[in-house]
Amino acid sequence: MITTLAVHGYRSLRDLVVPLGGLTVVTGANGSGKSSLYQAFRLLSDTSSGGLVSALAEAGGLSSVLWAGPETISRAMRNGEVPVQGKGSRRRPVSLMLGFATAEFSYLVDVGLPTPSRSLFAGDPELKREVVWDGPVLRPATTLLTRLRGAVKVRAERGWETVVEDLGPRESVLTTLSDPRGYPELAAVRAAVSSWRFHDDIRTDRRAPARQPQIGTWSPILDHDGRNLAAAVETVRESAWATVLDGAIADAFDGTTLEVTASDEGLFFLSLRQPGMLRPMGVAELSDGTLRYVAMATALLSPRPPSLLVLNEPETSLHPQLTEPLARLITAAAHRTQIVVVTHSAALVSAIGHEAPDAVQHELVKELGETRVAEQGLLTRPTWDWGSR
Numbered sequence: 603m604i605t606t607l608a609v610h611g612y613r614s615l616r617d618l619v620v621p622l623g624g625l626t627v628v629t630g631a632n633g634s635g636k637s638s639l640y641q642a643f644r645l646l647s648d649t650s651s652g653g654l655v656s657a658l659a660e661a662g663g664l665s666s667v668l669w670a671g672p673e674t675i676s677r678a679m680r681n682g683e684v685p686v687q688g689k690g691s692r693r694r695p696v697s698l699m700l701g702f703a704t705a706e707f708s709y710l711v712d713v714g715l716p717t718p719s720r721s722l723f724a725g726d727p728e729l730k731r732e733v734v735w736d737g738p739v740l741r742p743a744t745t746l747l748t749r750l751r752g753a754v755k756v757r758a759e760r761g762w763e764t765v766v767e768d769l770g771p772r773e774s775v776l777t778t779l780s781d782p783r784g785y786p787e788l789a790a791v792r793a794a795v796s797s798w799r800f801h802d803d804i805r806t807d808r809r810a811p812a813r814q815p816q817i818g819t820w821s822p823i824l825d826h827d828g829r830n831l832a833a834a835v836e837t838v839r840e841s842a843w844a845t846v847l848d849g850a851i852a853d854a855f856d857g858t859t860l861e862v863t864a865s866d867e868g869l870f871f872l873s874l875r876q877p878g879m880l881r882p883m884g885v886a887e888l889s890d891g892t893l894r895y896v897a898m899a900t901a902l903l904s905p906r907p908p909s910l911l912v913l914n915e916p917e918t919s920l921h922p923q924l925t926e927p928l929a930r931l932i933t934a935a936a937h938r939t940q941i942v943v944v945t946h947s948a949a950l951v952s953a954i955g956h957e958a959p960d961a962v963q964h965e966l967v968k969e970l971g972e973t974r975v976a977e978q979g980l981l982t983r984p985t986w987d988w989g990s991r
């Protein structure tokens with residue numbers, strides 16, 4: 603289980619350390635930094651598939667996603683005694699850092715500005731530093747692997763051993779050192795991160811992948827854009843979770859039942875049989891909210907749940923009546939997988955709190971443009987050290 607997510611220098615997340623539980627609900631006003639937190643989580647997961655640099659480029663490039671405020675915010679600035687201002691020159695290099703901790707191992711990546719060159723890729727940000735350590739807190743004694751620019755060192759029986767000298771600036775140790783026998787802790791980090799799944803606002807327009815005919819193969823994981831929805835629904839319906847899924851749909855839509863049929867060509871078709879209708883409604887005919895709810899239920903009831911599921915505003919386009927069924931689904935799924943829900947729905951927060959009183963709840967607030975966890979003090983902020991380049 604991930605116990606801590608840490609973000610430094612990403613949009614309004616100047617320096618955020620968030621403790622996580624088995625089920626964590628993150629809420630906050632518009633602009634408080636919820637989506638940024640969700641995106642930061644995704645960027646970390648992109649690192650394990652080699653996609654961090656391109657994901658940053660898609661987000662507008664490093665310079666646009668970097669924290670736009672001063673390097674440090676003094677007490678006098680916070681108290682409003684002096685205006686917010688940057689000091690003449692930076693004390694530390696420009697850096698965007700992302701990390702997470704579990705009780706067993708932890709990881710951080712530090713991304714910075716490119717070294718000037720004549721290459722057409724000269725604008726790509728670079729992975730300057732990566733660290734893997736034992737346990738939740740980074741200290742010299744717990745460090746197991748460090749990557750500083752091109753050089754990767756691992757702790758060996760006698761001191762440190764350099765295992766790679768020329769790792770490319772856009773490559774991560776997570777994708778390049780792939781031998782699990784040589785680097786068991788790295789393999790553990792990669793296995794954890796690559797099994798995280800994210801569900802954002804799934805597309806529901808007429809051309810949405812979820813509404814298209816789909817080749818059906820066994821699909822324990824719903825694709826984030828829903829392109830395998832029919833197969834994923836059928837996978838749940840042929841598992842021990844069939845009655846729970848049927849119950850969740852009937853609970854939400856008054857006795858409606860799901861149906862999946864297959865054509866001779868192996869195409870799967872999802873439809874809903876609603877009381878009062880003479881024929882089932884195909885997936886192309888479902889309302890946006892119905893389609894979203896079916897997708898959410900399918901993702902949450904996977905027979906092979908991911909180790910971590912992060913849901914961004916799962917309540918989008920759902921009628922308030924569906925808030926409680928959704929909260930029940932989320933809390934039931936949290937018994938099998940770690941879940942983080944990012945939401946601005948107070949109703950969903952309170953429904954989850956009602957179903958799962960031990961869920962961790964965080965409210966994000968903005969102070970001088972910086973996202974902070976409300977009421978987090980020195981004692982409630984998990985210990986987190988970024989180290990240095």
Ligand SMILES: Nc1ncnc2c1ncn2[C@@H]1O[C@H](COP(=O)(O)OP(=O)(O)OP(=O)(O)O)[C@@H](O)[C@H]1O
Nearest residue numbers: 613614632633634635636637638666667668669670
């Ligand atoms: N580079 C940056 N530096 C500092 N702040 C930034 C930067 N880029 C964006 N922001 C600010 O970060 C805030 C966070 O936006 P975000 O989309 O995460 O909010 P949100 O909580 O998801 O809001 P909503 O509920 O409206 O979706 C915005 O107020 C935005 O102005």
Ligand SMILES: [Mg+2]
Nearest residue numbers: 633636637638
């Ligand atoms: Mg948002």
